[in-house]
Amino acid sequence: MINTNVGKLSRRRLMAGMGTAAAGAMLWGHGALGAASDSLPESPSGTSAEDLARDESYWQRVASFYDRTEGIVNLEHGYWGKMPRPVQSSYLQALERVNTQNSFYARKEFSSDYRRAVEQAAALLGAEPDEIVLTRNATESIQSLILQYDSLKTGDSVLLADVDYPSFKTLMRSLEQSRGVKAVELALPRRATQAELLAAYTEAFDANPKLKLMLLTHVSNQHGLVLPVAKITAEARLRGIDVICDNAQSWGLLDYRITDLGVDWAAFNLHKWIGAPLGVGALYMRRGTREKIKVHPGERDLSSKSVGARVHPGTINFAAIIAVPDALGFHNAVGGANKTARLRYLNELWREEAETLSHIEVLGGADPESRTGMGSFRLLGKNSDDDAKALQKTLEADFGIFSVARYGLADGACVRITPQVFTTPNDLRQLVSALKRITA
Ligand SMILES: Cc1ncc(COP(=O)(O)O)c(C=O)c1O
Structure with a gap:
């Protein structure tokens, strides 16, 4: 379990800074090592995101913060997100500090660095800090959600779709053996609008009245398709279907707050579009929804109510977590929108x-x-x-x-x-x- 008992005051302070990217850059970041705000590519105020999208001189400035892949035009950035140089140096300094101070750092100081990372991640997501636990990746978060979901009984059905992440589909199918349920697989059209995608899901709901749980992918790994998560989730809720949402690819690629989506549970990566070091993900559980996801079986207190007790990662990459506030700071300086x-x-x-x-x-x-x-x-x-x-x-x-x-x-x-x-x-x-x- 990771301690997620973070203070509310600092979150309010952080939330107060969410108005503009420029204001954000002053409040965000300042991790343990601190990327100075004058070293961030702050976006000009008063320009719409759509106009700025075409402003090559601004994006050249943003690009100057990154080292390019040599020897090829790299158009495969869906695997993980390259860290901009200030985040990379923050990470490398953190690595040195952790390695030098070793257990003395980890046992005495890491918890406050962890809390800072959680507070800032939660604030950017529009969540409460006690609704978030940092994981090693979206896979770890989804595994906890699917395997520890506790409301299935023999004869129920679960829903997955062709656009879901391959290993998550396998996990959903594994529930047939382990829980005696039927896994229904939805095939979405090659090209579709939001209305067509919603219709495909509602048809699947109506055709499968025993559905109890579904996996829903916000942005697909195959073709970047955005599903209308809020609308699908609202329809699912009307039918008593619980939704596990895979946001691994969407956070930072799209600009949203988790409350916009209306989901109870979601899995994120910070090492894709947020630009944190490799090895940082997050698990979100909306307050009031924890009873349906069992505590991780490796935990001592199996009656724990905390989100942190739903995962049990063991020893983690402390330096990667220390660099999270600086990654969020850089992301926010450019601006999610x-x-x-x-x-x-x-x-x-x-x-x-x-x-x-x-x-x-x-x-x-x-x-x-x-x-x-x-x-x-x-x-x-x-x-x-x-x-x-x-x-x-x-x-x-x-x-x-x-x-x-x-x-x-x-x-x-x-x-x-x-x-x-x-x-x-x-x-x-x-x-x-x-x-x-x-x-x-
Ligand atoms: C949609 C989606 N879900 C889940 C994952 C798994 O992410 P990770 O391997 O970082 O856990 C990916 C990775 O590309 C993805 O694109």
């Missing part, structure tokens, strides 16, 4: 061209709300796993563009394209030129 808009704009730059090419199939969102900076495509009709692997290899070997093949959609495999805030329009022009010339 600005990042979302810039990444969507970068997606537009290649996707709109790709949509005009008759030998290319673009997958994912069919309206702006269903799209993110992450997108995917394939060569027309070539949807096997081997086709996607071959396409990824050709892009890399013949065109110098790094991407990744993604699997598991009912419609077949694809290649995912994920720019980051430091990706340039020129990088995407290179991709478009490759798409025009590619044949196999």
